[in-house]
Amino acid sequence: MEDHNTSKISEPASPVASVASADIAAEFAALTTEEQEKRHAEWSQELARVEEEINTLRTVLASKTRHASDLKRKLGITMWKEITDDMNQGLKNVKESSVFQRTESVLKTTSEKTASVLGSITSGITSKFSQMKNSESMRSIEEKVGSAYENVKTRVSTSRSGSINSFPDALNENDSTSGLNSPADSNNK
Template sequence: MEDHNTANLSEPASPANSVASAEIAAEFAALSVEEKEQRRAEWSQELARVEEEINTLRTVLASKTRHASDLKRKLGITVWKEVTDDMNQGLKNLKESTVYQRTESVLKSTGEKTASVFGSITSGISSKLSQMKNSESMRSIEASVGSAYENVKALSSVVRWRSQFR
């Protein structure tokens, strides 16, 4: 039964894998002791071959990575340049995307509408101020303020004139 548990350690837990593992465990349990030892020996040899292939691939990958780095250095391609190029390409892809273009269009339209609304508000305020300035009430206020100013100015002159004679 310990073989059933070790088989499950390397496989993801799913109903299909559980059924397959149970079937394999049942088949393995039905084997004779010699057949079980022979299977384990075969699996051990296959595991050793696979691990050797993995190590070989890692060595080849490391060698190819070093060679690529040397070539990049000779070509003047730095990590910074690669990152910059990747960022520029990413931004280009983003700007060419449908979502970005739709968003840009909506924002542009919204900006234009907002500017139009503010323009209308400003125009309305200017129009109202112009109407107020030309209204009869405003002329009356201007005349009153002008008259009061003239009165204060005249009074000030009288006060100065009187102070000369004291």
């Protein structure tokens, strides 16, 4: 019978519990068979009483939870509102934390410095462009582009005043006046 009772002892989860279980098992083994049966009966009764109390507490808790849900429903408090309130409170707690405030301060300082650097880079680029625009080489390029534009504009207006009505006609006339003939023209002659 002693082997039967000692085999019911479960393995403990921690080393401290292991020492306590070993002590309890040694004490239990030292008892007589009658004392072991008496102790076993006491533990069984205590276990039944504790389990009954747990069930009673579960029933009371379920009843209180239902009553709280009914009151919340009557007050218009929904699950979504509770979640929203919890989220807002959590965000408020995070924003009020010192870590968040320090991080926010660092980010603000960093963004201000970045804006300052980008502003100075932009102003530097702008000043370089204005210097380039006022340089002699840029004026020379502007003059050349302007004169090329005027030449094209003059030729187009001259061609319009003549008998030429289309771009291909203008090209053909230009070829014939310059003495250049296309291969198709030389075959036709």
